[in-house]
Structures are given as C-alpha cells and as structure tokens.
Amino acid sequence: MTSHELNALAGAYAVDALDESEREFFEAHLARCAECAAEVASLRAAAAELSHTAVTAPPDAMRGELLAAIGRVRPLPPRVIGRQPRPAQRWLWPAVAAACALIAVVAAGWGWQEHRQLAGHRLSPSALSGVFDSPDVATASVPVGSSGHAVLVYSKARQRLLLIGQGIAELPADRTYQVWMLGPQGSATSGGLFRPDRNGNVLVEARGDLSHTAQMGISVERAGGAAQPTPGAIVADITI
Amino acid sequence: MTISPDGPDTVGDMRFTRASGAGVRRAAAGAPEPAAGAEPAELQPAELLAAAARGDEQAFAALYDLTSPRVYGMVLRVVRDPAQAAEVTQDVYLQLWREAARFDPELGTVLSWLLMIAHRRAVDRVRSARAAVQREDRYAAGQLDRPYDEVSEQVQASLDAQRVRNALDDLTDTQREAIRLAYFAGYTHREVAALLDLPLGTAKTRIRDGLIRLRDALGVSDD
Numbered sequence: 240m241t242s243h244e245l246n247a248l249a250g251a252y253a254v255d256a257l258d259e260s261e262r263e264f265f266e267a268h269l270a271r272c273a274e275c276a277a278e279v280a281s282l283r284a285a286a287a288e289l290s291h292t293a294v295t296a297p298p299d300a301m302r303g304e305l306l307a308a309i310g311r312v313r314p315l316p317p318r319v320i321g322r323q324p325r326p327a328q329r330w331l332w333p334a335v336a337a338a339c340a341l342i343a344v345v346a347a348g349w350g351w352q353e354h355r356q357l358a359g360h361r362l363s364p365s366a367l368s369g370v371f372d373s374p375d376v377a378t379a380s381v382p383v384g385s386s387g388h389a390v391l392v393y394s395k396a397r398q399r400l401l402l403i404g405q406g407i408a409e410l411p412a413d414r415t416y417q418v419w420m421l422g423p424q425g426s427a428t429s430g431g432l433f434r435p436d437r438n439g440n441v442l443v444e445a446r447g448d449l450s451h452t453a454q455m456g457i458s459v460e461r462a463g464g465a466a467q468p469t470p471g472a473i474v475a476d477i478t479i
Numbered sequence: 480m481t482i483s484p485d486g487p488d489t490v491g492d493m494r495f496t497r498a499s500g501a502g503v504r505r506a507a508a509g510a511p512e513p514a515a516g517a518e519p520a521e522l523q524p525a526e527l528l529a530a531a532a533r534g535d536e537q538a539f540a541a542l543y544d545l546t547s548p549r550v551y552g553m554v555l556r557v558v559r560d561p562a563q564a565a566e567v568t569q570d571v572y573l574q575l576w577r578e579a580a581r582f583d584p585e586l587g588t589v590l591s592w593l594l595m596i597a598h599r600r601a602v603d604r605v606r607s608a609r610a611a612v613q614r615e616d617r618y619a620a621g622q623l624d625r626p627y628d629e630v631s632e633q634v635q636a637s638l639d640a641q642r643v644r645n646a647l648d649d650l651t652d653t654q655r656e657a658i659r660l661a662y663f664a665g666y667t668h669r670e671v672a673a674l675l676d677l678p679l680g681t682a683k684t685r686i687r688d689g690l691i692r693l694r695d696a697l698g699v700s701d702d
Contacts, residue, residue: 246685247683247684248683249680249687250683250684250686250687250688250689250690250691251661251667251668251686251687253585253685253690254598254658254661254686254690255598255602255661255665256660256661256662256666256667256668256671256683257667257668258669259668280586280587280591281694281699282687282690282691282694283587283591283595283692284587284588284591284694284699285691285693285694285697285699286594286598286658286662286690286693287588287590287591287594287595287699288639288643288646288693288697289553289643289662289663289693290549290550290552290553290594290697291549291637291639291640291642291643292640292643292644292647293549293550293553293555293556293663294549294552294637294640295548295551295552295554295555295556296547296548296551297547297548297551297565297568298561298565301551301568301569302540302543302544302547302549303572303691304541304569305543305569305572306536306539306540308563308569308573309536309539309572309576310536312573312576312577313577314531314532314534314576314577314578314579314580315578315580315581316579316580317580317581318581335636339582340690346506411583411586413586414586416585461585
C-alpha cells in the first residue's frame, strides 16, 4: 500500500470504520507517521462534534449506579517515573535473556539500526557480542514509567549500545518512545524511536559516539519524534 | 534524578534537566491539591478529570453530568437499544475513572477522548451483534432516503446541534451519508460502500473528505 493509500484510511480510522486487520495495519503506520497521527486527531475531534446532534439524557438510575461503582474501583496511577535507578546486577541477566528471546523493534534515527516491524526478530549474535565483549562494557538501569525497566549495555570504545526494556507500557498509536543522548553543553540529540512489542519488551541496538554523553533519557513524544525532548514527557533518565 | 558523579556533564545540561524536572513535578501532581474556591460545576472537563484522577468522586460526578448526554446520546444512536447503551456508557465512564490520570491533553480534549472511547466500544458492540444478526443492514439501508436529522432519537435542540447540522448540509450527499453510516450506524467503510453502491475503495475517501470539510467548517482542532 502506498503512503497515499494509507493516508486515505485516516478518516475511516477516525470513525472506527476500518476492519480489524486494517486497523492494526494503520496503527502501525500511525506510530511512524506524525502527519497521519495529527490528521487522525483532528478528524476525531470533528467526528466528536457529530454527537451534538444525538444529545440524549441518560437514564437517571445510571448516575447513582456509576458513582457507587467507582467507589469500588481504584484509579490507575499516572504513567510517570520513579527517580532512583535500581542496581543493575539484580536483574540484568534475566532481563537480557528474556528480551533476547522474542523482540519486535522499531528504531529509526541517528546511528540506530532499523528493524521495522520485525516481529520475532533476533538481534544478531555479533551485535550482542560487539557490546558484551568490549573491555569497557558498562551497564546502567532505570525504571521506565510505572511498570517498566530498561537496561543499557554500552561500550563507549566500540561506540555501541543496547537498550533492553521489559514491561514498557504500551503507547497510543500516535505516540512513540524517543531516546535522547545528552551532551555536556546541554544539547539533546535524538538517539532514535522505539515502541515495545506486545509483551512490553524492547531491544534496540544503537551505534554512535557516546564519548560526550553522560546522560541518556527516554521521553514519550508524538509519532515521528520530536526535535527536543518535551518538558514533562520524560519517562526515564539514565546516567551512563 | 540521578546526577552523574562527573558533575559538569549533567549540570551543564540545562535543557534536559529542566525537562526532567517537569516530569517529576507531574509525578508530584498526583497528590491532592484542591483548586481553591472553585466549585466543581464551574470547572472545565479537563480540570474535572484532573481532580477525578486524584480520587475526587464529586468532580467525577460533575464531569459525568457535563458530558453524559453527549456520550450516552451517541452510544444510543449507534447501538439503538437503551439497555445496551446504558451498559456501554457505564463501562466507558468506569474506564474514564480508572484511566483519568493517563489522559494526555496533547492528544485532544477530554470530550474528544471520551467520545472516542465510547464510539469504539459502541461500534464493537454492534459489530459483534451484527455478526449474529444481519437485520441492521436492512434497517440502515431503509434509512438512506430520509433526511439526516429525522433519524435521530430525542435530539435536543441546541445551537451546537444546529451548527453541526448546518455544516453537514454543506457536504455532498455521499459524504454525509458515508459519515452517518460509519459514525452513527457503525459500518465499516466496505459496508458503507456496499450500502451506498460506491465503487470499492471510495467510501473511505468520501468519509475522509467529508470529515475534513466538517472539521474546517466547524473550526475544530485537536488542541
């Protein structure tokens, strides 16, 4: 399907008129196409206006039932992040083993290898050993959101980095995780975009010069990524 | 936030430090912080939702009062059966309560989000029902000749409704019908094409073109 044909699905998507397979297909596209994501949001807002023509008072009994019901339901916490990275050693190796088993990776951007929509993709042994074998291999770990963790395994000498995530929260179709490398002068350079697979696993490999990077961050941005991290959207920061 | 022992790198990184700080403040905003002097009824949906996210049931009730006629009305129009509409609407508001803290204002208004969740659920409901019984096809097909606003139940006269109807009047007949069948009758674009006797693949274009015209006429945007 061409991007023009894909774009034509935006309206049908906004009013839930795609069948299931088309919906999944289009959502995968939305994750990478900021333009389509913005269009969908605006068309959804337009569709929402249609409800003005259907305004109907709900049954009186519903209000009481609902308010009684919410008393028994605890609201979910916001998707924000704890501040203290946990020691890596405790869970690094199981995490690596699990993440390596089955991974879908969508990565793009500076120095990042792209593995678009490769469900079940295995990172090559050479990519792993290129990092693990290096004399200066180091790790850092950090909570991501309320449920996830990420481990960075990196070698500044070999200019390689693996980001391994588990329990990474799913995002709406028009959002993406974005990795940032933070330089000494306060510059933030995008390290690429990723989305977790269905099981919340992430494994991305990056190559690039990390010698001037002391800190990395992960933020949630609109699909397609941002030029700079959005204030308030940081879900993890990692000292390396 | 962790500060690198090597200091300067992190300290010099003003931009990121500020961004992280905002993230932390957002986390801290999970703590109750009553809006001084404001009655729930005076607040906007976004403010009510923020209060609900902190566990304020009164704010949630006010949000329900403010929004439920549109949500319930839309769901009723889609599923048609009042008992099912009530069920779907309750589920939607329970989900809203549960996920209030996860609402992202950057993705649109509270109402747009709420209606999106409600519409998806209502459509799922009619599609699964339709898989068993095909009678709605004939029902909807019988509606095609009737003017748009005559098929609505209990439409409350309002300036907003009039504004939307005026905007709908400016669409082509095909655009208007395609949108109505998709949004209010819960048909897929393929089913819409069949119902309107359109060439394969063109219904989705009509829906999109119509929504774009509607959006521009109504001056809505996602932010």
